[in-house]
Amino acid sequence: MRRMTARPANAHQARLLRLLRDGGPSSRAQLGDQVDLSRSKLAVEVDRLLETELVVADGLAASRGGRRSHNIRLNPHLRFLGVDIGATSVDVAVTNAELEILGHINQPMDVREGPVAVFEQVLSMAAKLKASGLAEGFDGAGIGVPGPVRFPEGIPVAPPIMPGWDGFPVREALSQDLGCPVMVDNDVNLMAMGEQHAGVARTVGDFLCVKIGTGIGCGIVVGGEVYRGTTGSAGDIGHIQAVPDGRPCACGNRGCLEAHFSGAALARDATEAAQQQLSAELASRLESNGTLSAVDVAAAAAAGDATALDLIREGGNRTGQVIAGLVSFFNPGLVVIGGGVTGLGHTLLAAIRTQVYRGSLPLATGNLPIVLGELGPTAGVIGGARLISDHLFSPA
Amino acid sequence: MRRMTARPANAHQARLLRLLRDGGPSSRAQLGDQVDLSRSKLAVEVDRLLETELVVADGLAASRGGRRSHNIRLNPHLRFLGVDIGATSVDVAVTNAELEILGHINQPMDVREGPVAVFEQVLSMAAKLKASGLAEGFDGAGIGVPGPVRFPEGIPVAPPIMPGWDGFPVREALSQDLGCPVMVDNDVNLMAMGEQHAGVARTVGDFLCVKIGTGIGCGIVVGGEVYRGTTGSAGDIGHIQAVPDGRPCACGNRGCLEAHFSGAALARDATEAAQQQLSAELASRLESNGTLSAVDVAAAAAAGDATALDLIREGGNRTGQVIAGLVSFFNPGLVVIGGGVTGLGHTLLAAIRTQVYRGSLPLATGNLPIVLGELGPTAGVIGGARLISDHLFSPA
DNA sequence: CACCCTTTGTCCTGTGAGTGGAAAAAGTAG
């Protein structure tokens, strides 16, 4: 099948496409209930969408008491690619136009190898998904990278953990290689969009999405839209000072949140504790694995190891203090915690909640849920699909 | 003259009214250059606005090389009232429809006397402005109060420094008394709107406006619009922890920014220093006045008093650290410092800048101006006029 | 002053978007 190239011709069509994306197949009548257009106008626009093959007829809907309606759905052959590039691994997934994941691959990887090597791997993963029959091609791709991005151009800017990526034209290069439109954003923003589309944040307009992985970042959603800041670095909370005169950080300052709690910091602290024989559990894991990671700490904590629990609590407290400040400032309707360390589970969440509920005023915290993300490792790729679909489902 | 009751009938008219407000009297041709409407359509809408008397003809414009155009301006009889209620004083001003201040009164006051007493005073101040011939009545009023507001209803919610105001229907009550539409907002948001309209932030879409007065607050502007948060308490940065285990704060926590630096904290610290004879300058001022305020500290600092300078630097450092965190998080295009303590001037600003430029990453600070507000005590009242004019100059 | 060019304001008509009513088509309930 040839790829879709059509785009909605006006705001009405864009609106309809998004309704079909978010609500699944619907009848014309159901659509009419949601858009405030006359029946005639609606019929015209739907017919035009059918002509472009962006949507297709899909059998009869159930009766609502009278004549049965013809269902409409987004073209089931549409395929989006979601790519979530982390510091040490990459996720690639294919979705249909309703952003349901049809196939998902995760592979270890090192961003420091540079954009050329990484995209070679990404392309081969995409090819693998194609080969398994999930897609014949892609209609669009959304890419997340672990650093700030000049959003309109899709170019990383001064990313601290991605030397060699600065200024690399990710959007243009991938668009060439994949032969479809591409959008690039910070991985944290993608996670926020994922949780907004299919996760815990479906009903909230203003929320924060804190991702704790190798580093720490925060997606900011204002009125349903991701806020990226003046230079694309909004949400970069890893280098907020959490501990006065604390540990030295790679950025040159001391006491950055990221230096005290993150996947990397946790691994380092756990290794230290194991070497000092503070924890038999961690020491034995270090011996058998050679190294320790956040996963080991999580396992040790689950086994009841006091040192591991302390590390998590301590980190959660630091993180919670910073989040408390952000909550006072931003007054969100929801705080989502996600990323690799969510495996630390309730211990971490409890520590964060304690600090936020204690450190912010009741008016801001009174009705503020602080929850773990629902989507785990799929949040990023769903967010990627969402990003590109938002782009494609807007007037040309 | 009877008050204006008309409102723009559509988005085009609203757009034109705002252009006339922000750009002053213009010719039809100049308006046409800015709005992308056909000449015919523009003429129709302008004629309708003339019919409603929202705008009036205003002589001939200078020639641009051909036939001279007729000037159009907002009705010069329109009057807006801007009210900025602080903790210890209140500002009331009348503006014309272009938001130019025609008259401005400041009086000492105590918010703790409650809404009834305060509004009695405000109404008498408004009456005084009327009596001086500046206005025959008001077409709208924008009110700023020093605490969080449920914006759509214009009702303060749980304001810490305004006991007795919680739940008081400010908007409705004042609308009755003044006989015109009223909008109510946090005083900090009003200051931000003022600086955006007529001050340093005219060209910036995303910025922060930090107001340091009796307390500390921060106006947040996203894409040109004030962001108020889920419960209207966004920007409440006074109770972010600035010093671990620091001074006890009225809110029950320790180390809040507001407990370490604000008009109130500064007065307290200065008094303490004077009593301990750390500063002859401050001590002599304490003796002659009976009390010390931020103004005394400013004067002492200007006279070169080391203790006063230290107090300011110390406070500026604390504030700067908190702002550094907000800059990392929000990545604004500008930070404006305003409020009562701007009298502390360059010493304060230098301390804040040092902390922000050191404590945030270069990508966020690289092109980030940190400046004092331009409008001083008029920012709030101009913001109030702007608030209500935005409301009135939008489609009914 | 005559002449030409530019800008501004007005008038008028064509076009296309959109509305809402009528009626046909396709059901359900009894």
Add this chain to the structure above:
DNA sequence: CTACTTTTTCCACTCACAGGACAAAGGGTG
């Protein structure tokens, strides 16, 4: 089969708006 719903199509009508033609009003030049 009949009465009532809901869905869909068709059509005439309204309205916003663009854009051209033209008149009015100015400036510059010889």
